[in-house]
Amino acid sequence: MERVSERKRESEPVIYSTIIEQGQQFVRDFQQRLENAPRVVKFNQYPTMTNAMARHKQYTQHEPANEGHIQHRAKRLAITSFNLREQIFPPGMKSGVHRHFLEAVFYVIEGEGHVIHDGIKYPWEAGDVICVPTYCVHERANSSNTKEARMLVSTHLVFELLGLESTEQIKVNANYRPPEGSQEIRDSRGELVGYKYPDGLELKIGADPKFQALMDAKKQVEFAGQPHDTYDRYCQTLVEQTRWRFSMPHVVKGKEVPWENTRMGKIKHLVSPYRPSPLMLYDVYVQEIPPGGHSGKHRHVSEEAHKILSGRGYDIQDGKRYDWDAEDVVAVPINTVHQHFNASPDKPVTFVSFQSRIFHHLGHGGFEHMEDAPDYRA
Ligand SMILES: [Fe+2]
Ligand SMILES: [Fe+2]
Numbered sequence: 001m002e003r004v005s006e007r008k009r010e011s012e013p014v015i016y017s018t019i020i021e022q023g024q025q026f027v028r029d030f031q032q033r034l035e036n037a038p039r040v041v042k043f044n045q046y047p048t049m050t051n052a053m054a055r056h057k058q059y060t061q062h063e064p065a066n067e068g069h070i071q072h073r074a075k076r077l078a079i080t081s082f083n084l085r086e087q088i089f090p091p092g093m094k095s096g097v098h099r100h101f102l103e104a105v106f107y108v109i110e111g112e113g114h115v116i117h118d119g120i121k122y123p124w125e126a127g128d129v130i131c132v133p134t135y136c137v138h139e140r141a142n143s144s145n146t147k148e149a150r151m152l153v154s155t156h157l158v159f160e161l162l163g164l165e166s167t168e169q170i171k172v173n174a175n176y177r178p179p180e181g182s183q184e185i186r187d188s189r190g191e192l193v194g195y196k197y198p199d200g201l202e203l204k205i206g207a208d209p210k211f212q213a214l215m216d217a218k219k220q221v222e223f224a225g226q227p228h229d230t231y232d233r234y235c236q237t238l239v240e241q242t243r244w245r246f247s248m249p250h251v252v253k254g255k256e257v258p259w260e261n262t263r264m265g266k267i268k269h270l271v272s273p274y275r276p277s278p279l280m281l282y283d284v285y286v287q288e289i290p291p292g293g294h295s296g297k298h299r300h301v302s303e304e305a306h307k308i309l310s311g312r313g314y315d316i317q318d319g320k321r322y323d324w325d326a327e328d329v330v331a332v333p334i335n336t337v338h339q340h341f342n343a344s345p346d347k348p349v350t351f352v353s354f355q356s357r358i359f360h361h362l363g364h365g366g367f368e369h370m371e372d373a374p375d376y377r378a
Contacts, residue, residue: 111149127254302359311349
């Protein structure tokens with residue numbers, strides 16, 4: 001009480017904080033940015049790019065976090081919490097080998113091959129989902145010498161916001177060539193450990209010993225017996241979370257997941273909170289809409305993006321129509337009422353959807369269902 005009365009006697013100058021006003025301005029800017037950002041992008045709208053890992057098309061703009069707030073992501077497509085790109089593997093191509101804290105998800109559009117995750121080999125084929133949990137050494141290969149493989153790929157940006165973005169590029173892919181004019185960087189033993197590009201950017205090759213030591217130490221922690229108190233439960237959680245992602249299947253086999261006749265339509269939920277996977281930040285499903293049909297109508301706080309695998313049609317999002325065709329990518333921004341329509345009288349539509357599960361963990365998960373799909377039968 002004495003302290004309170006002392007503080008009352010102090011005559012402090014009044015300094016105004018503008019944190020609320022800045023927050024309100026941020027939301028206005030964000031909404032405007034989403035309004036201006038494309039809802040539909042075409043496969044050929046952006047060039048195919050190559051990097052140390054593979055070849056890909058970037059449907060979202062990649063900018064380092066220090067060059068702008070997350071809202072600045074919504075340039076190429078009206079989504080902000082995850083990157084979206086397509087990875088293209090020519091026949092026989094192997095990716096580089098790398099590791100990052102970012103969680104990543106791959107939907108195999110076509111082709112077949114395998115991944116190696118932390119030394120374990122998993123086969124994949126069209127219709128499968130490859131799950132890359134946080135901090136997993138991973139590489140992929142197209143096992144066909146005649147056919148291309150393609151995947152829709154996403155990495156989640158929440159890790160980047162938390163300062164855990166760094167990618168350890170352990171090996172570059174066999175076809176990788178640094179930009180013309182780059183200089184090799186070699187260590188004291190003459191080993192190649194990276195390249196300095198003409199614009200000053202550097203590619204480092206090799207594992208980061210600091211992260212490696214941190215994660216190795218975590219892996220060696222044990223917890224025996226029952227927890228005695230709340231503090232013990234935290235200690236047990238570290239052990240459980242570290243082990244959990246190694247015990248889950250890293251490839252979800254599309255053929256093994258049943259189609260469900262839901263109020264939203266015919267859906268196969270490949271990755272969800274209700275099916276074991278090592279992913280915490282994504283939901284993935286495929287949906288089929290019959291000729292001339294349409295989906296149910298709903299809204300969710302989380303954003304999602306669809307890749308149209310076959311057919312043509314349109315979305316109605318908050319009352320506006322957005323037309324799409326096979327190979328297009330369609331964004332559904334946060335808090336948007338949406339419904340999908342098949343515009344063909346004789347061909348089905350299929351699409352795959354990536355949905356950001358971070359909203360679920362923030363207490364804003366689930367769907368607000370508004371209208372049933374016409375062919376739904378309870
Ligand atoms: Fe990766
Ligand atoms: Fe949706």
